[in-house]
Amino acid sequence: MKNKYMPTAIGLYINYFVHGMGVIILAQNMDALASQWGTDNAGVAIVISSLGIGRLIVLMVSGYLSDKFGRRPFVLLGMLTYILFFIGILVSPSIAVAYIFGILAGVANSFLDSGTYPALMESFPESPGTANVIIKAFISAGQFALPLMVGFIVSQNLWYGWTFVLSIAIFIINGIYLYNKPFPKQQAEQVDDIVEEKEPRKIFSIEGVAFILYGYVSQATFYLVSQWLTKYGSDVANMGDTSSRALISYYSVGSLLCVFVTSALVKKKFQPVTFLVGYTFISFVALLIMWLFPTALVCTIGAFVVGFSAAGGVMQLGLTVMADMFPSGKGKVTGIFYTAGSIASFTIPLVTGQLSKTNVANIILLDVGIALLGFLLAIVIFIRFKKDRRSL
DSSP states (O other), X not given: OOOTTHHHHHHHHHHHHHHHHHHHHHHHTHHHHHHHHTOOHHHHHHHHHHHHHHHHHHHHHHHHHHHHHOSHXXXXXXXXXXXXXXXXXXHOOSHHHHHHHHHHXXXXXXXXXXXXXXXXXXXXXXXXXXXXXXXXXXXXXXXXXXXXXXXXXXXXXXXXTHHHHHHHHXXXXXXXHHTTSOOOOOOHHHHHHHHTTTSGGGTTSHHHHHXXXXXXXXXXXXXXXXXXXXXXXXXXXXXXXXXXXXXXXXXXXXHHHHHHHHHHHHHTTOOHHHHHHHHHHHHHHHHHHHHHSOOHHHHHHHHHHHHHHHSSSHHHHHHHHHHHHOOSXXXXXXXXXXXXXXXXXXXXXXXXXXXXXXXXXXXXXXXXXXXXXXXXXXXXXXXXHHHHHXXX
């Protein structure tokens, strides 16, 4: 039977196309923004870190309130706050002002996440993993399209802000579309009573700590690459401006392909937890090879592979597995998991901004270590998940 929430889901996914552009829009316009703000690449990286601060400020609260008041208000509020971010960056005269608007982008992302992920899991209860992973397809599509747009704008000597204007226009149109679309009723209160006696042992257990750390590591792994891959290609692999920007597009194609592969396998009853181990191991190996052999060919192939393994929905699958093991409020689970990711969004740009002053290659080396930690955490989660299933 046709799912009555499919039109709503389409609108929710479109938001993440714009979010995909928003995640990398500062890094892709680094030179233009550095000139506008009178700073250097490290200064722009500081502004990028503000997105993590914004997520951290409200994500836990918005997840709780999403369970209490519903998903729609937070989706719409996220769209509005994102619009303020895009406008604010265009008019910001300095790093200080831009930092404030960067915080708004993080807040917007938190609002969208706390409303969208639970809404999709509740709209498609038979396939929540697939519903969440498709979000990543739209993020990847936005990350694929933006570098092409920016490359065209640079080649034509046009104003850099046109991609910001396009993002604003999409949000406005989609907001009107979503305003009266139906949202599912959250079921957290009913679930709470059922699992209250069964789940308390997990709250402070190994599973919870592992998921929190995995939320940080999975975000850090692909976030670092998405922000610095272009610079790595140009400064370390000696690629030209167009080809180094194209690395993000290859990265996005990889992540987009992974969404379809993973979705198909999940439908064939492969458990989402299985992918956490395999994908994080592939990310580690690909990043290590990129660091050891920084050539144009290796970077091109590596960008695709890292996009497939680290940015193809593995974080969304991690959330799905966590929600399966802790089913007592999907909004709260989303808040906990993505709060860890928001800390990564804040800390990683600060660290990499300083590393960029020495050698951009050190940034990829840092990501190698982070990916290795992610692989180890994925093994722990896999073992604990299997043990939990056997105990049911």
